[in-house]
Amino acid sequence: MYPYELTIGQALEKLNSKELSSRELTLSCLDRIADIDGHIKAFISVNRDYALAMADKADAAKGDERGVLCGIPVSIKDLLCTKGIATTCGSKILENFIPPYSATVVDRLEQEGAVILGKTSMDEFAMGSTSETCAFKVPENPWRRGYVAGGSSGGSAASVAACECLASLGSDTGGSIRQPASLCGVVGMKPTYGRVSRYGLVAYASSLDQVGPFSRDVRDCALMMNVIAGYDTKDSTSVQRAKPDYTQSLITGMKGVKIGIPKEYFGAGLDPEVEAVVRKGAALLQEAGAEIVDVSLPHTDYCVAVYYLIAPAEASSNLARYDGVLYGYRDMTAESLIDMYKESRSAGFGAEVKRRILLGTYALSSGYYDAYYKKASQVRTIITNDFKKAFELCDVLISPVAPSPAWKFGEKGDDPLEMYLSDIFSISANLAGIPGISVPGGFSREGLPIGIQLQGPHFKEEVLFRVAYNIEKSAGVSDKRPVL
């Protein structure tokens, strides 16, 4: 076994016993990146010197100086600010942006000794479901040439699946952690809204965005959450609440846990192979002692419409800041200020970002606000109430993450609506602010990974970890790696 193949848990044992140094582990990952990232394209930038300096610092740390991730190489989605290291958001408009500060989650990882290898490819401003809207590099699914890694955090998911790093941080606004995790066969969690600080996360839709981890097993995901979760004075929407040790939730056996199957998630349009994996997951949990109940989320069919009004509306406001004045791309030929705004934005943004800005501007504009934005916000309340009612009957919902395994590049290119509809199972968690996790459940006949989604009530990440841990133990797929 090569060092880059280790889980965080395995690597920590070797690092702490001095069997392995962080420099060796980091070099192993850097070499792996040099070998395979030419075709995986998970990284927009790799910072070799910085990573090795951090690794040496980790190797020199003693006793209390050793953080809980001391010496562990990770990657970071390129929309989390890293002080002194370019943060592009996958957009030409931020191609040369060097943040003067780091995101709180990045600071927390570094305080605990993690080694940041580089920044991962993603859909431009996290707007997309395949990472194909990235202005620089489009990541490929490590399990099959020519297939998408998912999105928007496709590079983060691919980097963990391809063993280029041990874990990663991404962001999830409508499924952007869980969906690529499912398509790439890794664990990915979207925490409760407010559980993790958004300070230093380049904003897309502020009421939906949440930072979360990718890892190769459930325990590693819990370790990452232990580091990144918690209140931050710099994010006024982060919630002041005690933070549990999530690794304590990794309990074998499901006695006393009620698993709900939302019937609306198993209708037309769901790939039968995906359905089979999720149903098998539920059966395994039942064997482990869980009680299975049928529940209903009657307004599921409205989620995509609500999301594609609220998210673009918030985006149109958030992205108004890219005007060429303070940072980012500026058209230097424009003679008036208004022309400078227009030329800079028109050249800097890609088509999907423009589409969402226009849709959002329209939905918020005079005369249309009530019909679109307000209406969507009201239906958001109805959708949230559906979840509250469902969680009166069960502890966790089990469902697909995405309607199908990974698909070919370009397959859903021309029709934005077709792409948006593929988010149907993941966006409701963001609308309701609840936590969700994707855990590997099986493979399609073609050998593509299929994830199982678990969703729980606000701040009940512990029960998601417990259920995911039991699926991982019984499904028997967590140690499978793509052959590269």
Added chain:
Amino acid sequence: MKITREEVEHVANLARLNLNRQELVKMTEQLDNLLSYVAKLDELDTKDIKPTTHAFSISNAFRDDTVQDSLTQKEALANCPKQNGECFIVPRII
């Protein structure tokens, strides 16, 4: 038609985006398609439903008013496409 070409042009101006003719035609078609889809929300009666703007509404998220380090002028200007060491420089406004 949910949205006309003229309306898309108007919205693009509000959003400070230029669209060439080809983009305008394609964008109008795509936005029309999306707006037709989201019209399904009209099936639901939302008369007495309060809108949700945040999963948790936290009001008055105050912190202590203490002096902390902030960016220096040099750091704040470092990413500016055109500056003179003191100010952000933009094309003449008046």
